[in-house]
């Protein structure tokens with residue numbers, strides 16, 4: 181099969197349904213235990229033949245314009261490949277939903293490249309390359325695929341400010357928190373999954389709120405709807421609500437946006453798994 185000249189790849193948003201910080205290595209990196217899923221919503225990467233370059237489009241392109249070394253370019257360089265890359269940036273930048281890692285993974289998928297030492301690009305890149313529901317452990321490089329999940333309906337809420345991941349890890353009070361149970365139950369339906377998630381945590385939520393109190397307002401706005409669960413993703417600032425149906429999720433999105441027109445609020449289902 182010949183390679184198409186131009187390839188378009190979805191870069192689905194990543195959501196940490198749980199994020200337990202279970203330890204810290206001597207080099208300062210943290211050990212994680214996290215359930216990660218991917219959403220329909222995301223950025224879009226296009227690669228075409230040509231010398232290495234990057235063009236930015238989309239509603240959040242401006243947030244990346246000043247960044248000298250975008251992860252898309254670093255991914256292509258790590259793979260030793262030239263390509264004209266276009267990134268449609270639909271997700272807010274530095275917001276805990278994996279944008280940069282998802283973009284880097286999409287570039288590698290589009291180039292059919294699987295360089296070694298992927299984690300050099302970012303802790304979330306191996307999970308984003310898998311782009312299917314996983315349990316993520318270690319620094320992010322130990323991945324265990326999750327059995328089929330019930331359909332999830334999600335609302336994402338971001339207060340409109342970028343968050344520094346290193347700053348959140350630095351502000352973490354306790355670094356040796358309990359992991360998730362060794363054996364995960366079968367998540368046969370949404371109720372079983374939500375019950376399990378309620379007993380889990382995002383350990384980065386408290387330090388992120390201490391750095392950016394508006395995150396607590398996002399969580400309160402989600403809790404003020406029919407959400408089955410409200411939590412922050414990654415190191416924030418994006419928070420999410422889980423809903424029983426797409427209609428509930430859309431109603432919650434409209435309600436939150438109605439009272440907070442300056443926030444970024446989006447409803448989404450889960451992404452179909454990549455093979």
Ligand code: C5P
Pocket residue numbers: 208209210211212301302303304318319320345346349
């Ligand atoms: O890998 P990523 O670029 O997302 O990491 C950003 C920063 O977050 C790292 O430089 C590190 O300070 C912190 N981090 C960590 N432990 C991890 C992942 C990230 O301490 N497992």
